[in-house]
Every structure is written in structure tokens, then in C-alpha cells.
Amino acid sequence: MKTFTVQIDRKTIRPNPNAGMPVRLMNVESIGQFTVEDDFNLEFMDSRIALVSRATSIDRNEGFHATFSYAVQGMSFDELSMLANAVRRAFPKKTTFRIDNTIHALSHIAMPVPYLYEYKERIVQCQFCARKFSHTELINEYDYDFGGNQVEIVNACPRCEVGNCCDVNYESIESVMLQQAGLPRMAYIVG
Numbered sequence: 001m002k003t004f005t006v007q008i009d010r011k012t013i014r015p016n017p018n019a020g021m022p023v024r025l026m027n028v029e030s031i032g033q034f035t036v037e038d039d040f041n042l043e044f045m046d047s048r049i050a051l052v053s054r055a056t057s058i059d060r061n062e063g064f065h066a067t068f069s070y071a072v073q074g075m076s077f078d079e080l081s082m083l084a085n086a087v088r089r090a091f092p093k094k095t096t097f098r099i100d101n102t103i104h105a106l107s108h109i110a111m112p113v114p115y116l117y118e119y120k121e122r123i124v125q126c127q128f129c130a131r132k133f134s135h136t137e138l139i140n141e142y143d144y145d146f147g148g149n150q151v152e153i154v155n156a157c158p159r160c161e162v163g164n165c166c167d168v169n170y171e172s173i174e175s176v177m178l179q180q181a182g183l184p185r186m187a188y189i190v191g
């Protein structure tokens, strides 16, 4: 059976921006709490509250000093940090701010590849019906045999639908990188 090599299109090779990040940190929920204690008059305080209009709850204790406590939910860590800075600017005398962060780490199933790339077009030929077609038309799927068992169909011809109609070798990115690094030709396969 003839082997058709599908080459990587060198022009499409680019670094994967997610490479080297096997674990993705995801900030699912942040709860910010801050307390403002100052001797501003209440009207001034109220005018400043517009800055923190996303606060979901506000407790206010009025005395010689006015104390405001805010709890903010459903914001990202970055949003809360910006809010904290805005509050510090609005109430410069005494502000405490705490962010309780819930960080969830999502592990990738596999380490992201360092490079992204696409394969070149390659015409292959079915050894059974002699049809010529693009390698992208090869059919790979699961089917059931007469006994009801699931069987994997690999490289089936789009015309006669017989599996293993040709042998396809996909060039590996590793071999291309070796080639581009000037390493010996024997280290990679060229179709």
C-alpha cells in the first residue's frame, strides 16, 4: 500500500500562546469587603458611593466618624482591585480593603503543544477503487459490526467507503523543528 505523506505548511507554524501553561488558574468568584472610616460629612460620602455602585450590600454606622462597609460579589480580581484603588482615592484617610478570592485551578488534560500549525493539501488515492481525493476527505469514525460491537474505521475512502484505503503519514512538528534547526536529514521524514 502506498504511503502518502502530508506535510506541515511551514508558513502556518506559529508559537502557541498557551504553551507552557499546563494549569490554568480561573478566578471563579471574588468577594471584596472594604470599610471606610472618615470624618467627611455624609453628603460627601454619599456622593462618593456612586464610585462603588456595584456594591451588593452596604452597612452604614453614623457617628463622629462615618463607617461604611461594602461587600461586593461577582467581580473578577482585577475589577475588585480597580475598585479598591477608586475607593482609596475617594476616601483617602482610612480605608481597609480585603479581597477574599476563590481561585480554581483547571488542569489541562494534555500539555499544550508549543507550536500551532496546519497541514498542506495532499491528494491521496484509494487502493481499492483508485479514486483520488484530498486527505481531508478520509473518513475516520466509529461504526457497529453485525454483532453489535463498536469498531473503529480508519482512513476510509469517501467513495467506496472501505477502511484503510491508503496509508497516510502526517509529518510531525518535531521533525520540522529539527529540520529547521539544521539537524540531520535522517531525523525527519520528507514526503
Ligand SMILES: [Zn+2]
Binding pocket: 126, 127, 128, 129, 130, 131, 157, 158, 159, 160, 161, 162, 165
Ligand atoms: Zn475507494
